[in-house]
Amino acid sequence: MDRKREIKLLLVATLFLAAGAISLIMWQKDDWRTVVIGASVTASSFIMLAVIWYFLGFKGDQYLLPVVAIFSYTSLIFLYRLFPEYAYRQFVWLIIGMLFLFSTTRIFSHLRWLSEYKYIYGVLGGILLIIPVFLGVEQGGAKSWLDFKMFNVQPSEFVKILVVMFLASFLSENKILLTKGSNTLLGFNMPGIKEWGPLLGMWGISLIILVLQRDLGTALIYFGTFLAMIYVATARYLYVFSGLTLFVAGGAVSYSLFDHVKDRFDIWLLNPNNFIELGDQEYNQAYQIIQSLFAIGSGGITGTGLGAGYPKFIPAVHTDFIFSAITEEMGLMGGLGIILLYLFFVYRGLMIAIQAKDDFSKLLASGLTALMGLQSFIIIGGVTKLLPLTGVTLPFISYGGSSLVANFIILGMLLSISHEAQI
Amino acid sequence: MNDNLKKLGYFFIALFSIISLYLGYINVILGPELATDSHNRRLAAAEDAVIRGAIYDIKGRILAQDQVSGEVKTRVYPLGRDGAHLIGFVSQRYGRTGAESTFDQYLLGIDQAGKIKSMLDRFLGRQQYGYDVILTVDSELQSEAAGLLKGKRGAVVALNPQNGDILALVSSPSFEPNLIDTVIGAGKTGYDQLIEQEKESAPLLNRAARGIYPPGSIFKIITQAGALELDSKYIDRIYDCKGSIEVDGFILKESAAHGKVDLNRAMAVSCNTYFASLGLEIGEEKLKSSAGSFGFGFIEYDMQGVKIEKFPVIDAEVAYNPGTIPANTLSMAEIASSAIGQGRLLTSPMQMALVASAVANGGVVMKPGILSKVISQNGLIIKKRLPEKLYTPFSEQTSRILSRAMVETVNAGTGTTAALSGVQVAGKTGSAQNPGGQTHAWFIGFAPADKPSIAIAVILENAGGGSTAAGPVARKIISRYLDSIKE
Numbered sequence: 001m002d003r004k005r006e007i008k009l010l011l012v013a014t015l016f017l018a019a020g021a022i023s024l025i026m027w028q029k030d031d032w033r034t035v036v037i038g039a040s041v042t043a044s045s046f047i048m049l050a051v052i053w054y055f056l057g058f059k060g061d062q063y064l065l066p067v068v069a070i071f072s073y074t075s076l077i078f079l080y081r082l083f084p085e086y087a088y089r090q091f092v093w094l095i096i097g098m099l100f101l102f103s104t105t106r107i108f109s110h111l112r113w114l115s116e117y118k119y120i121y122g123v124l125g126g127i128l129l130i131i132p133v134f135l136g137v138e139q140g141g142a143k144s145w146l147d148f149k150m151f152n153v154q155p156s157e158f159v160k161i162l163v164v165m166f167l168a169s170f171l172s173e174n175k176i177l178l179t180k181g182s183n184t185l186l187g188f189n190m191p192g193i194k195e196w197g198p199l200l201g202m203w204g205i206s207l208i209i210l211v212l213q214r215d216l217g218t219a220l221i222y223f224g225t226f227l228a229m230i231y232v233a234t235a236r237y238l239y240v241f242s243g244l245t246l247f248v249a250g251g252a253v254s255y256s257l258f259d260h261v262k263d264r265f266d267i268w269l270l271n272p273n274n275f276i277e278l279g280d281q282e283y284n285q286a287y288q289i290i291q292s293l294f295a296i297g298s299g300g301i302t303g304t305g306l307g308a309g310y311p312k313f314i315p316a317v318h319t320d321f322i323f324s325a326i327t328e329e330m331g332l333m334g335g336l337g338i339i340l341l342y343l344f345f346v347y348r349g350l351m352i353a354i355q356a357k358d359d360f361s362k363l364l365a366s367g368l369t370a371l372m373g374l375q376s377f378i379i380i381g382g383v384t385k386l387l388p389l390t391g392v393t394l395p396f397i398s399y400g401g402s403s404l405v406a407n408f409i410i411l412g413m414l415l416s417i418s419h420e421a422q423i
Numbered sequence: 424m425n426d427n428l429k430k431l432g433y434f435f436i437a438l439f440s441i442i443s444l445y446l447g448y449i450n451v452i453l454g455p456e457l458a459t460d461s462h463n464r465r466l467a468a469a470e471d472a473v474i475r476g477a478i479y480d481i482k483g484r485i486l487a488q489d490q491v492s493g494e495v496k497t498r499v500y501p502l503g504r505d506g507a508h509l510i511g512f513v514s515q516r517y518g519r520t521g522a523e524s525t526f527d528q529y530l531l532g533i534d535q536a537g538k539i540k541s542m543l544d545r546f547l548g549r550q551q552y553g554y555d556v557i558l559t560v561d562s563e564l565q566s567e568a569a570g571l572l573k574g575k576r577g578a579v580v581a582l583n584p585q586n587g588d589i590l591a592l593v594s595s596p597s598f599e600p601n602l603i604d605t606v607i608g609a610g611k612t613g614y615d616q617l618i619e620q621e622k623e624s625a626p627l628l629n630r631a632a633r634g635i636y637p638p639g640s641i642f643k644i645i646t647q648a649g650a651l652e653l654d655s656k657y658i659d660r661i662y663d664c665k666g667s668i669e670v671d672g673f674i675l676k677e678s679a680a681h682g683k684v685d686l687n688r689a690m691a692v693s694c695n696t697y698f699a700s701l702g703l704e705i706g707e708e709k710l711k712s713s714a715g716s717f718g719f720g721f722i723e724y725d726m727q728g729v730k731i732e733k734f735p736v737i738d739a740e741v742a743y744n745p746g747t748i749p750a751n752t753l754s755m756a757e758i759a760s761s762a763i764g765q766g767r768l769l770t771s772p773m774q775m776a777l778v779a780s781a782v783a784n785g786g787v788v789m790k791p792g793i794l795s796k797v798i799s800q801n802g803l804i805i806k807k808r809l810p811e812k813l814y815t816p817f818s819e820q821t822s823r824i825l826s827r828a829m830v831e832t833v834n835a836g837t838g839t840t841a842a843l844s845g846v847q848v849a850g851k852t853g854s855a856q857n858p859g860g861q862t863h864a865w866f867i868g869f870a871p872a873d874k875p876s877i878a879i880a881v882i883l884e885n886a887g888g889g890s891t892a893a894g895p896v897a898r899k900i901i902s903r904y905l906d907s908i909k910e
Contacts, residue, residue, distance in 0.1 A: 228434075232427045290462065296449050297457025298465050310465045332450040336443055343439040350432045354425050362424055366431060373435050377442060386445045 003054040009066035010050055014043045016070060020077035020306065027081075027307040035080070038091055042076060043069075045098055058105060059422035060415030063348050067341050068411055071396035074338070078325055079399055081307055082318050086399045093401040097408035104412025109420060118169040125162035128155040129205070130212075156218050157406040160225075161413075163205075164367035167226060171233040172359035200246075207250050216264060217382070217390025221374050223247050228370035229363055232353075268388040288315050292383045295321075295328040296335070303331030318399040320391050324383050338397075339380065346373040352418040361417045368410045467515060469531065476530040476553035478510060478522060480562040481795055486510050487523065502562055504597040505569035508629040509560060509589075509741070509793070512600040517614045521629075522558060522793060525740050529554045529797045529805065554805050557795040559588035567903045568593040571896045576624065577864075577883035578631035578772040581900055584780035584869060584878040586810035587789030590904060592741065592773075594630040632743035635734065635769045636882060639855025640889070641865045642764030643690065643698045644778060644825060649713025650705045651821040658824060660701070661685050668696040673756035675699055675763075690828035691836025693852065695763045702762020707753050710762060714748045716816035717778055717788070721750035724767065734769075740792045740808075746770030765856060776880035777813070779867040782826050782849070783875035785819040787812055830872050838868065840894030843902055847872040850897065852889030861885040864892035870901045877904050 021039040025032045046069045053060070072094055080087035205222065227243045230236075254261040267286040291314040298309065311317050311325035327335035349369025356362045372395055379394050381387035393403040449457075457463065475498065478487040487510055490497045498513055500506065511521020519527060528534055532553040568579040572595035581590040602613035617627050628634065650657040666680030677695040681688070689697035702710050715721070720735035730747075737745050749757075749767045760766040773791065781788045790813040797806040817825075829849035832838040838850040850868025857863055864886040869875040879897050886892035 228431055232424060232431055235427045293449060293453075294457050294460065294463040294465065296446070297454040298463070299450060300454060300458075301451065310468050313464055327446070327450065332447060335446050335450070339439055339443050339446070343435065346435045346439075347432065350428050350435075353428050359424065362428070366428055370431065370435075373438070377435075377438050380442055380446075384442070384446055384449055386442060 003050055003058070003062055006050045006062035006065055007047060007054070009063070010043075010047050010069055013046070013066050013069040013073060017043050017073040017077070020073065023306045024077065024080055028084075031084070034084075034088075038076065038080075038087070042072065042091065042094065045095060046072075049098060049102060052102070053105070058415075058419055060105065060419040061348055061352055064345065064411060064415060067345050067348070068396055068408075070341060071338075074326065075322070075397040075399070077306070078322055078329075078397075079318055081329075082312060082325060086318050089401070090399055090404070093404045096401070097404045100405050101408040101412045101415075104409050105416050105419065108413055108416035116169075118166050121162045122166040125159045125166065126205070128159045128162070129208070131155060154400070154402040156215065157402040158409075160218075160222065160371060161368075161406060161409060163222060164225060164229070164371060165364060167229050168360055168363035168367055171229055171363050175233050175359060207254070215391065216261060216388065217375075217378055217392035220247075220378055220390060221371060221392065224374045224378075225367055225371045228374075229367045232366045233359075233363060264388045264390070268385065288321070289383070289385055289389050291315065292321050292324040293385060295324040296384060299328040299331045299335075301332045303327070303329045303334055305329060319393060320379060320389075320398065321383050322398050323380050323394050326397075339376075342373065342376040342380075342395075345369075349373075349414055352414055352421070355421040356417050357421055361420065365414055365417045368414055372407070372410065469533070473531050473551045473553050475513070476532065476555040478526075478530070479555065479557045480560050480565075481558065482561065482563075483557075484562045486558065486560075486562060500600045502566065503601060504599055505566045505593070506560075506562065507597045507600045508594040508631065509558075509565065509592045510600065512603045514603050514614070516612075517603060520627075522556065522740075526556045526794065526797070529556055532799075534805065552800045554797045554799050556797050558793045559583075559590065559795045559808075560592070560793060561590050561904070561907065564900065564904050564907065565591040565593065567591075568896075568900050569595070569597065571899060572883075575883055575886065576630075577881070577886070578634055579879070579881050579896065579900060580631045580772045580776040581877055581879045581904065582776055582780060582791055584783035584789065584875050587780075587791045587813070588795070589741065589791055589793045590877065591900065592629075592631045592793070594628065594632075594634070596624050596626045598626045629741075630772065630882075632741050632771060632773045633736075634771055634882070635744055635746075636771070636863055636865075636884075637855040637857055638746070638764040638768055638770045638775065639853035639863065639865055640693045640695075640764050641775055641778070641851050641853035641867050642768060642770075643693065643762070644782065644829070644851055644867075645713050645717060646698050646702050646705075646710060646762045647686065647690070647828070648781075648817045648821055648825060649709045650701055651824055652713065652817050653705050653709050657701070657705075658686065662689065662694075662697045662700055664689075664694050664696045666696070668699050668759070670699070670703065670759045671755045673759075675759060686824070687828045687831040690851065691831045691834075691838075693832075693837050698763045699759040702758050703755065707758050710758060711748055713816070714746070714768075716814060717781065718745040718774065718814055719770070720745055720747045722747045723750045739790060740794055741773065743773035743791070744769075744771040746774045764853060772880045772882050775865070775867045775882075776878055779850075779869050779880060780875075780878035781814070781816050782822050782829065783869035783878045784822075786815055786817045786822040788814040788816065826872060829868060833868065837888075837890040838866070838894060840890050841866060841868060841898040841901070843870070843898060843905075846870055846901075846905055848898070848901060849875075850894070852894060854888045854890075857885070859885055861887050864889045866893035866897040868897060868901075870905065876908065877901055 017039050021035050024035050050065060075090060076087055079090050227240050230239045255265055267289055270286055295311050295314055306329050309328040311328050314321045314324055317325050326338060346369055349365060353362045353365035353369065356365055375392055375395055378387060378390060379392045382389040393400050395407050474491065475489045477485055480486055485501055486506055487498060487500050490499050500510060509521055511519060511523040513519040513523040530553045568591045572579065572593055575595055577595055579591060579593045582588060583590060598617050599613060605613050607613055607616065620626055661683055663683050664681035667674055667676045675695060681692050681694045684694050684697055718737065722730050722732040724730050734744055734747060736742050747769050753761065757766050761768055777788050777791065790811040792808050794808040796804055798804055826849055829851055830847060833842050833848045833850050837852040841848050841850050848868055848870040849872040850866055853865030854862040855865060864883040866881045866889050869878040879900060881893040881897045883892045
């Protein structure tokens, strides 16, 4: 199998980047060299990667890289339009991310033995998660960052990969047991303590993230991914429903105990039709989400056009709220396009899981895919007020090095699983 | 396991479909509201970048204009108080009113075509300009009318009955639109001071369009129109006026016993008994439907006689109150008093100018408007207002009969104070009783009677009789206008 399709699609994506770059140059004439160089280097890096894979005989999925290329181009275009200095940094992180992607596809298959040591990285993941609670710095209300002077790292972005790997190996090993159950109650098969263990364990981890790191979004993503994986492994709705019940219960308790959780929910319950009637205090509390809705509402169907809107009125627009900026300037069409591309990513990810040959690979691929799908759903839902707002990044598009590198590693793992299924 | 994966896939399709639909809802359904929410700073920001279009009168005289000196833009209104309610003002702090509000999107150049151009301008770093708006108003007539109302409380609406073009629209007391944002001592802006006066004299209220007054005798035109539309026998109706009429024990008196009067005479002397008995003859239903055919709204009153609905507002370029009549069943006494414009009837000067214009224009009310056209910086016509029929309350024959009666009123009745030499004026006076003391003085009419080019409504609050107070004001405005179109 050659990789012509991937290269063709990347050329189409390049047209998208070129259109964005031309708009940016017209809008900001002085800096045209930076835009031209940045765009050319980025586009040729993606194409070069595809060409290298072609020569190496890599057989991974051909659709994911072009989709991610569009995400990355959107990211650079909008970051440059918002704050050029962030675009420069994101450009560097993007190149680093692509190196990680390439390395992952080269070494992943040699690391299969790792699945035998699941408890080691289970514990490692746990430690990484707890560290920021004691040593971390707070950003945007979430205490999940480690300060390395030159740059900040958010360990939870990487821990999520470890968690999915741990679950994949645990579930592939205990699948039968979890499906059958060992006890019976009133004639029904009931799973015993051993089977409930992982559910309760993940629930605990999610609550720790929620409470100690104040990171509602990440907690939701971890737990949702876990439920998706346990469903794929066992097909038992019992786990899913009891899991959801547990999470809602945990959420309800946190609502009454913790102000930051309560605030998020109270803001979520505000009526978007009635901002005019809000008191000053309520208005200021909900400032971010209201600004986000203003941006989305001002875009109309086709958007104001790149550079013609006012997305900078939204605080943190370059990280959590970049989707609102895209919808203001590219309109409903642009927003739906992005949503469809994430759905397409999920589709390809699940196809990889279906084609994978062993349970571990299937579970790993579906877990990583669910992670991406849930994360994009939760943040897009958050900035549109469909869900309570949680501070997570829009994968591949939001500004942020940790998130970008982690997502490229996930892409690398998916492509590797796909590659293994083809040989 | 592959089955489970497929189901997980369907789950994600469901999730992403929900969010797509929801995004569409926010963007398309809530979008317009969000885009114009007062907390949304986008409009103000977009506005800052644009030089707002100028507003001109029909003869090309400037009514509003941005004056730019360096970075500072000031909106200037040469007419000052004379045009304050009509032209309005625009202020970052206090919003926008009048034509400045109605034509905001043109003045900012943000219609669909303008959006593309302004995006290009922004790309290319060019100054963005809004469109110029030309009104149907004649600023000299406007100032003349404002002068006549100076120091009084009242309103004037003058319009062209043939096409609905508003020629002058004055509300008094007025305010100085050039000082809205200006701090005038004690840290108070002009607007703050106006708010303080609001309870006492309501200078911000546009009385011409949104003031609500009892109509008094000018309502008799509507009663008569209803009768003529019902049956042609009412053309020749004769009534013997004995100076008072008793309805269910309620006695309606008037100044004199007029004796036997026909329609023309009854209109000329404004005979209360003639029209009260006419109202009873045609009945409540016809009386109400006649008012309804002019756009009057019906509102419910509760047992205590307190109205329990909001006043209706007609969404025109100058939004106005169309007048109201109770929706409740009326007693005989109230039918009689409603027929002569007393009772629980309320109306605005704009609505009464439209009643006059119906008679003037063969029974057809044209939609009132102040926009002549919108033109871009390079002279392209962006929009032109076309005449539009609003109501047809009665036939051309009825209009001829009413017109004759109104001519009679000006020639030999209460309306002689509005008569002009050389031009036949038609009109009707009213002296509307109200709880505030002296009667409100009304005059509505049109001229020239055979080929009307101006219809007018004048009200002066608590100024006494329509004949003595309002008639002369109408006469001067009509005279001024007819002179100006002769030139």
